Amino acid sequence: MYKYILRRILIMIPMLVLISIIVFTFSKLAPGDPFTGEFDPRITKDILDKKRAMFNLYDPPYKQYLSWLKNVLQGNFGVSMRFGFPVSDLLAERIPNTLFLAITSLIITLIVSIPIGIISARRPYSLIDYSATTFGFLGLATPNFYAGLIAIYLFSIQFGWLPAQGTITAGADYTGLALFWDKFKHVIMPASTLGLAQTAGYMRYMRSEMMEVMGKDFIRTARSKGMPERVILYKHTLRNALIPIITLLGFEFGALVAGAVITENVFSWPGVGTLFLNAVINRDYPIIMAINLIIATMVLVGNLLADIFYVIVDPRIRYD
Amino acid sequence: METQIDTRHSASKSLNKSKENTPWRIAFRKFKRNRMAVLGVWVLLIIVMIGIFAPYLTPHDPEYADLLNTNGKPDKVHWLGTDSSGRDIFARLLYGSRISLIIGFSAMLFTIVIGTILGSVAGYYGGKIDNIIMRLADIQLNFPFLLLVMTVVAILKEINILIFVSVMAFVSWPGITRIIRATFLSLREQEFILSARSIGGSDFRIIFRHMLPNAMGPIIVNATLFMAGMIISESALSFIGFGVPQPTPTWGNMLTEALSLRVLQYEPWAWIPPGIMIVITVLAINFIGDGLRDALDPRMRKS
Numbered sequence: 216m217y218k219y220i221l222r223r224i225l226i227m228i229p230m231l232v233l234i235s236i237i238v239f240t241f242s243k244l245a246p247g248d249p250f251t252g253e254f255d256p257r258i259t260k261d262i263l264d265k266k267r268a269m270f271n272l273y274d275p276p277y278k279q280y281l282s283w284l285k286n287v288l289q290g291n292f293g294v295s296m297r298f299g300f301p302v303s304d305l306l307a308e309r310i311p312n313t314l315f316l317a318i319t320s321l322i323i324t325l326i327v328s329i330p331i332g333i334i335s336a337r338r339p340y341s342l343i344d345y346s347a348t349t350f351g352f353l354g355l356a357t358p359n360f361y362a363g364l365i366a367i368y369l370f371s372i373q374f375g376w377l378p379a380q381g382t383i384t385a386g387a388d389y390t391g392l393a394l395f396w397d398k399f400k401h402v403i404m405p406a407s408t409l410g411l412a413q414t415a416g417y418m419r420y421m422r423s424e425m426m427e428v429m430g431k432d433f434i435r436t437a438r439s440k441g442m443p444e445r446v447i448l449y450k451h452t453l454r455n456a457l458i459p460i461i462t463l464l465g466f467e468f469g470a471l472v473a474g475a476v477i478t479e480n481v482f483s484w485p486g487v488g489t490l491f492l493n494a495v496i497n498r499d500y501p502i503i504m505a506i507n508l509i510i511a512t513m514v515l516v517g518n519l520l521a522d523i524f525y526v527i528v529d530p531r532i533r534y535d
Numbered sequence: 536m537e538t539q540i541d542t543r544h545s546a547s548k549s550l551n552k553s554k555e556n557t558p559w560r561i562a563f564r565k566f567k568r569n570r571m572a573v574l575g576v577w578v579l580l581i582i583v584m585i586g587i588f589a590p591y592l593t594p595h596d597p598e599y600a601d602l603l604n605t606n607g608k609p610d611k612v613h614w615l616g617t618d619s620s621g622r623d624i625f626a627r628l629l630y631g632s633r634i635s636l637i638i639g640f641s642a643m644l645f646t647i648v649i650g651t652i653l654g655s656v657a658g659y660y661g662g663k664i665d666n667i668i669m670r671l672a673d674i675q676l677n678f679p680f681l682l683l684v685m686t687v688v689a690i691l692k693e694i695n696i697l698i699f700v701s702v703m704a705f706v707s708w709p710g711i712t713r714i715i716r717a718t719f720l721s722l723r724e725q726e727f728i729l730s731a732r733s734i735g736g737s738d739f740r741i742i743f744r745h746m747l748p749n750a751m752g753p754i755i756v757n758a759t760l761f762m763a764g765m766i767i768s769e770s771a772l773s774f775i776g777f778g779v780p781q782p783t784p785t786w787g788n789m790l791t792e793a794l795s796l797r798v799l800q801y802e803p804w805a806w807i808p809p810g811i812m813i814v815i816t817v818l819a820i821n822f823i824g825d826g827l828r829d830a831l832d833p834r835m836r837k838s
Contacts, residue, residue, distance in 0.1 A: 353814070361810040514677045
């Protein structure tokens with residue numbers, strides 16, 4: 216098994232190189248360079264040319280790629296054309312917010328979809344099952360930003376229960392439990408609407424997976440041995456049904472972060488998504504490329520972890 | 536389910552003899568029995584009709600901006616009021632179904648064409664070409680859809696409907712290519728393909744006459760579900776201003792109005808209806824897709 220894992224990690228390296236080449240190509244295709252936006256009148260065209268030469272912008276592309284790669288590996292993504300800050304500083308400020316949002320969203324998805332999926336599978340065609348199915352269809356058909364708008368309209372504007380913007384109440388100096396509660400109130404709406412489609416999808420998946428496992432021979436064996444229904448359900452069925460669900464998480468993470476581009480915008484959430492959107496609007500290419508590179512790498516690693524996890528928890532999978 | 540597979544098998548041998556039980560006819564009968572799917576067809580038909588006959592349903596021009604009457608309340612003239620540029624919202628809603636459906640459909644069609652060509656080449660020939668296409672797909676799948684579309688849009692600078700649709704198709708080919716390839720891989724090993732090859736059928740003929748018709752089930756099902764996805768993606772991209780530019784009405788860019796807190800709070804008639812139209816349309820298409828899946832491809836059905 217270790218051989219398999221090692222091989223999977225080794226396969227990742229050429230993939231990473233290709234991803235970096237694609238991102239670099241994007242940045243070369245993009246019009247302008249880091250000095251196009253220079254408005255300082257004291258800097259003449261001559262100085263700009265010298266600066267461009269200093270940053271190797273007149274070198275052949277492969278040389279530029281190598282020096283760019285060297286910088287990226289050292290965590291240097293260049294300087295934002297608009298803000299004038301290093302991109303890595305901006306990212307360091309935004310990434311924790313987006314991770315917080317995405318992870319909360321995943322947790323909500325799991326604690327909603329798994330129990331409902333189980334109940335639906337245990338009592339198919341019951342009232343709960345039908346409501347869950349209806350919710351599932353609606354959740355898959357509603358764009359998450361629209362769900363976000365409706366949530367703001369209902370819970371912030373009409374009822375006034377939840378704040379509509381930001382990560383914490385501005386100006387309030389909460390500590391300890393109060394801070395946690397404040398953060399929770401801010402994250403609950405964006406996180407649940409961000410994961411709406413995922414929740415609906417997992418619920419349907421969980422239901423069909425549970426029903427499939429329930430029909431397997433070893434469940435009948437367990438039942439004929441006189442095992443209590445509770446043990447059959449939670450120990451035998453659930454464990455097997457959870458395997459594909461948990462591995463799906465690895466693939467879902469990239470989708471969540473990408474969906475955050477829009478959800479963060481609806482809720483004015485200061486994360487990578489809003490940074491990316493503003494960068495695209497302002498054509499701030501260093502930021503666009505850095506975010507592309509980071510998220511593509513995260514998706515790649517997520518897929519790898521999912522594959523490895525699958526092999527570890529399911530001994531039926533052959534990995535040679 | 537088993538009887539269907541059986542009849543499909545024998546039907547492909549003696550297509551003319553048993554006209555009653557061609558696979559398509561069986562699928563159609565199965566589809567008709569699925570009430571939700573039939574409802575989906577009717578709803579979609581109504582929305583298509585609304586799009587086609589929009590000029591007869593409202594006297595207003597959806598792109599005409601009456602700057603003296605912005606953010607107007609619903610009244611007898613403007614049934615759903617006017618937006619921030621003074622355009623009639625009801626007219627935009629009706630015409631919006633036209634644009635949203637056309638974009639969803641053509642983006643789906645582009646993607647299916649690219650995916651079918653690449654997927655069938657990869658699945659049929661295998662080997663090196665298969666490896667190249669599938670590795671490309673793997674790499675592209677590392678870039679999330681929205682991120683990639685927005686990056687490409689940022690590089691392109693200019694955007695119109697044709698460019699937008701092409702970008703969406705260009706970015707979403709890997710998913711469908713994988714599905715078509717998998718179908719072709721399993722078809723390739725079957726006897727009727729071997730026999731077609733042994734009597735000297737050309738690759739082109741085998742792919743188009745023998746394999747593609749047998750892969751039609753998964754292609755149609757995925758095309759339907761893809762179209763729903765494309766409509767949602769279009770609305771999301773237009774909502775943040777990267778889709779179809781104003782003043783062309785789409786449901787997505789109508790929702791942009793809701794980014795203003797005042798509209799969100801006091802003018803729900805401006806942003807709730809386009810969202811509901813998206814939900815209804817996507818629901819209808821998803822029901823049709825589920826119905827088609829059950830009717831066309833019993834093996835794909837879970838539980």
